[in-house]
Amino acid sequence: MTATDISHVIDQYHKAINAILGGDAKPFKLMYSHRDDVTLATPFGPALLGWKNVSDGIDYHVTRFKDGKQISTEMIARYESPELVTVLETEHSQVKVGGREQMSIIDLRVTTTFRLEGGEWKLVSRHADPINSFDPDGPIRGNK
Numbered sequence: 001m002t003a004t005d006i007s008h009v010i011d012q013y014h015k016a017i018n019a020i021l022g023g024d025a026k027p028f029k030l031m032y033s034h035r036d037d038v039t040l041a042t043p044f045g046p047a048l049l050g051w052k053n054v055s056d057g058i059d060y061h062v063t064r065f066k067d068g069k070q071i072s073t074e075m076i077a078r079y080e081s082p083e084l085v086t087v088l089e090t091e092h093s094q095v096k097v098g099g100r101e102q103m104s105i106i107d108l109r110v111t112t113t114f115r116l117e118g119g120e121w122k123l124v125s126r127h128a129d130p131i132n133s134f135d136p137d138g139p140i141r142g143n144k
Contacts, residue, residue, distance in 0.1 A: 023067075041126070042127075043130050083116045084115055089110050107130065108130055
């Protein structure tokens with residue numbers, strides 16, 4: 001594995017997220033492993049385990065989003081081994097959510113894991129939660 005190999009996969013993943021925000025699940029589902037140990041955890045409900053549940057969850061998400069796109073993504077950290085890669089990112093998107101006609105800004109903190117399966121990198125876990133607030137006077141000041 002080289003950094004270039006996984007960087008290309010991460011770029012594809014970001015494009016697949018854009019497709020989800022626009023209402024197309026296919027690119028995202030093609031990136032996912034279809035094994036029983038895959039997971040998906042999002043702000044829309046409980047964590048899902050297993051390809052069938054994850055696939056159904058992805059289909060549900062697509063019904064919630066319309067006309068969306070990522071505004072930016074910031075990589076915070078990337079951890080690599082020969083068979084697993086995990087990235088921690090923040091995603092900033094705009095999208096129409098839940099049938100609303102106005103655009104919403106969504107800021108997410110996302111941890112994603114990819115696994116090498118049969119010579120191909122597959123998405124095996126995505127955990128996203130909203131960044132709802134930040135206390136500038138708190139003990140955590142971020143990376144600035």
